[in-house]
Amino acid sequence: MAVLLTKHSRVVVQGITGHQGQFHTRAMLDFGTKVVAGSSPGKGGSKVEGVPVFDSVQQAVDKKRANASIIFVPAPYTKDAAIEAMEAGLKLVVIITERIPFHDTLEFIPYARTKGAVVIGPNCPGIITPAEAKMGIMPSHIFKPGDCGVISRSGTLTYEIVNAMTQGGFGQSTCVGIGGDPIIGTNTLEALELFQADRKTKRIVVVGEIGGTAEEEAAAYIHKNVTKPVVAYVAGRTAPPGKRMGHAGAIIQGNMGTAESKVKAFNDAGVPVAEYPVDIAKLLGQT
């Protein structure tokens, strides 16, 4: 078992004909992902990297039994694409696109709940289950199969940490990039629930950052419900208040969302927090 994504997942790529869509379709196929279809309105009948392209997600479901979607379409069209995927009955929708208006996300995320669909992202690197499948844009070669579940709000910082984990001998069960936006489909706490329930995952790494209270809520949840060892890193200890640090969600508002508050919450819950990103591997060695 793994979290959310396995080698059996049948993936449709929405926006497969765009530069990003095409490039990452190739990389996902090379990783072993079953990319069974692409969708791109008006481009039905063509092929990208040998993958058949349909005009709609519904056709990809009907003809190729797609059951998960990864979305690369530009921000103004993402709400449409996400709702289309949910309407077609897909239960996993990974949204890579960044800079989606919050009010669009505020609509399609509650809608996903009514449809029983899990949304990962937006503004995220995706999900990867090493040796099984990848629905995302992360560099495949730094990952290695193992028993550590990784949850992260960031992209490249996650690669940095995963790279250190792999070099330190700590492989990953699944790595979920939950996204850097203030409103995301699956938050830290919900991802923790998945890893706590996953038999293959023995340890959990949480990569948080300033902004919001997701880490504080996750820490309280860990304290009460998580029996597996958890280690964490929090980015933005030196970020000034009131500034959006690149990610739309990375902003200290008033006295809310500071790194100190998150580090304290983790420590109070018995979760060691790494000072340097690479120290995650050392902390895992102590679990």
Added chain:
Amino acid sequence: MKFLEYKAKAIFAKYGIPVPRGVVAARPEEIHDPPLPCMVKAQVLVGGRGKAGGIKPAATIEEAHAIASQILGMDIKGYKVKTVYLEQRLDIEKELYLSFTIDRSAREPLLIASAMGGMEIETVPHDQLFMQHIPTLIGIQPYVLRSMTKRLGLADHLGEQVEDIARKAYALFRKEDAELVEINPLVVTKGGKVIAGDAKLVVDDNAEYRHLEYAKLDQDRTALEEEAHEKGITFIQLDGDIGVIANGAGLTMATLDVLNLKGGKGGTFLDLGGTDDPDKVAQAFELLIKAKPSVILLNIFGGITKADTVALGVKKALEVMHADVPVVARIKGVNEDAAKQILRDIGMHPAETMEEAAELAVQVKRGGV
């Protein structure tokens, strides 16, 4: 996108929310027919204007001129007052509070109302707040508004007005892609009218493409930050002296944190994003050099990023800008070795890890390398 009070009030008025009459001026001579008696209010993108002396009453046109010249040019928490708003003075009976924000955890809009308006909402006791999530797909229902006015203890004729204002403020919140709509105070006048005493509006930057008319609004950015914004580069000026540039927001934040642990202080947050296009790298570096850092610390962790083309971009920028600022670079990606050679050739300092790079940057700054 943040709005000055008078601009926010113009949008409030468009949605039918009652606002006082007012005129705006950038110079005292521009004031002709202010509503008298009036309040002269500094227009800045920061709270606490009143305490800083940025809001004062005026009874006559002469007084209005005199006070406007006092307030214009004033410095309020680092913001220079460029315009004043002269607004009809209200006969205040009572001050309420009303806002709509986005609750990240609940992933829903949140309505907050209080009978204790006119002060910072963070200082209002929790039991004095009416808070209600609004399901986005359903919208604001009448019962929510009824419970709100009941909780605020308002007489019927006032309650109706507050409900109407809340309904309109929510419509504004949704249609204008707002992150925040705040009316504090929401004034009840002695004459029994409810009217927005102040107006705070923040619109989601990501929705700029749907509201192009707001793109030209003055924001609280430095000149360099403004230049970066126009070029689509994520760039923030900080109060340290080491120019930090990395790829990805999380990694850039972490690089600043690591630098701090090594005894240095970041002067910039520059997120290069996923590019390895040498021209884009050069453009970002040019911006960074303009911020006059003592050392530049570049940290790239790229899976598919071409390290050598990033290095070429660095070289190009230094040549174009005739800059002799030292660069410490850690570039992980395709063709790493070639990248290191390019950097060495131009006398720069390659490093293996971000910790090593941060340490080296601090040493170089201290003149130790």
